[in-house]
Amino acid sequence: MAQTRDIFQAIADPTRRQIIGMLAQQSLNVNAIAKEFDITRQAVSLHVQFLNDCGLIIIRQQGRERYCVAQLEKLNEVTNWVDQYRKHWDTQFDSLEHYLANIQNK
Amino acid sequence: MTTYNSFKLEDNTITHTRLLDAPRELVWEVWTNPEHLKAWWGPNGFSITTNSMTVEPGQFWDFVMHGMGRDWDNKIEYVEVQKPSLLSYKHTGERSEDYNFTVTVLLEEVEGKTLLTMKSVFKSRAIIDELNEKVNAIEGGKQTLNRMEEYVQLMVDKH
Numbered sequence: 001m002a003q004t005r006d007i008f009q010a011i012a013d014p015t016r017r018q019i020i021g022m023l024a025q026q027s028l029n030v031n032a033i034a035k036e037f038d039i040t041r042q043a044v045s046l047h048v049q050f051l052n053d054c055g056l057i058i059i060r061q062q063g064r065e066r067y068c069v070a071q072l073e074k075l076n077e078v079t080n081w082v083d084q085y086r087k088h089w090d091t092q093f094d095s096l097e098h099y100l101a102n103i104q105n106k
Numbered sequence: 107m108t109t110y111n112s113f114k115l116e117d118n119t120i121t122h123t124r125l126l127d128a129p130r131e132l133v134w135e136v137w138t139n140p141e142h143l144k145a146w147w148g149p150n151g152f153s154i155t156t157n158s159m160t161v162e163p164g165q166f167w168d169f170v171m172h173g174m175g176r177d178w179d180n181k182i183e184y185v186e187v188q189k190p191s192l193l194s195y196k197h198t199g200e201r202s203e204d205y206n207f208t209v210t211v212l213l214e215e216v217e218g219k220t221l222l223t224m225k226s227v228f229k230s231r232a233i234i235d236e237l238n239e240k241v242n243a244i245e246g247g248k249q250t251l252n253r254m255e256e257y258v259q260l261m262v263d264k265h
Contacts, residue, residue, distance in 0.1 A: 012150055014174065081237040085120060086113050089224065091150065093124040099146040100128040100136065 005054045007074055008087045015039070016047050023057055023070035030066065110221060118234060120226040130213050130220045134190035137211060140169075149173065161187055167195070186210070204229050205237075 010016055019033055030048055034041040048068055051057045056074045060067045078084060110125035126133055136142040140156035148154050152173035159167045163184055171178040185208060186194040194210040212223040228234050 009150060012174075081240070082115055082120065082234065085226070086122070088149065089122050090113075092147070093122070093126075093222070095146040095150075096136065097124070097126060099142070100126055100132065103136075103142075104128060104132070 005050060006087070007054050007056060007078060008084070008091070010051055010054045010056050011075075011078065013047070015044075016051060019044075019047055019051060019068075020056060020070060020072075023068055024072060027060075027067045027069045029068065033068065110216070115234070118228045118231045120228075120234075122222075122224045124222045124224075125216065126220045126222055128220055130190050130215050133213055133220045133222065134193075137193060138189075143169075160184075161193075163187055204233055207233075 011020070015037065018036075022028060022033060022036065030041065030045050033048065034044040037044055048057070048059070051068075052059055054074070055071060057068045057070050060069055110123055112121075112123045114121050128136075136146070138159075138161045140159050143156070144154050148171050152171050155170045155172070157168040157170065159169070161167070161184055163186060165184055167180075167182050167184070169180050171180060182195045182197055184193070184195050186192055191213050192210070193213075194208060196206060196208045198206050207226055207228045210223075210225045210227070212225075214221045214223070
């Protein structure tokens, strides 16, 4: 079962949604993002990496700083209801497959 | 094997297929027993609590999904129940009856595995187009962001 990171997983998480919201206003580095949250910088960094992996943001090196820039065009992927429905059930069937494999191995 | 996994939209019907490496009786069990359902049903990061479930025509599965910081009440009505090959149920919601839809899950034995076909039948093609249009009407990053959560919730509400 291929576990790909897609935009639907990206926006399923409230912290990631908040990060996207912040970056939609302005580009920020990870430290600046982390200041807004109670979780560790490391945890924020993982969320940023996730968003980067699915193409919702890009990370730009500027001198010593790495800036996160939102790529909001990617959100168009979620703007089609049928596509949401398809993706939702693809994920559900993955989950079902995984569960069936688990209970049969016991 | 991938040829068994498909998706299509035709007229007012959305069809998914998936070949599952499990006996049909087990797949049936996993769709009709709350103990199994709670292990796989619902979006990532969600959990579910079943209030009641009677898998018989005209009876209901009444459950709550927990996720994104709140509870989502769900109720589906079973329409047809033919163990272990066919299950159909109706989604009703707080929205207009026009948005109700019926899901049919067909289980067939294929090469020692189970071919699952899920058909979601909407009242009309116009309803599907309307849902798409409503979602597509939202343009621009900021607007999309503001409304995004709402649409994710719409998706979640439906299932």
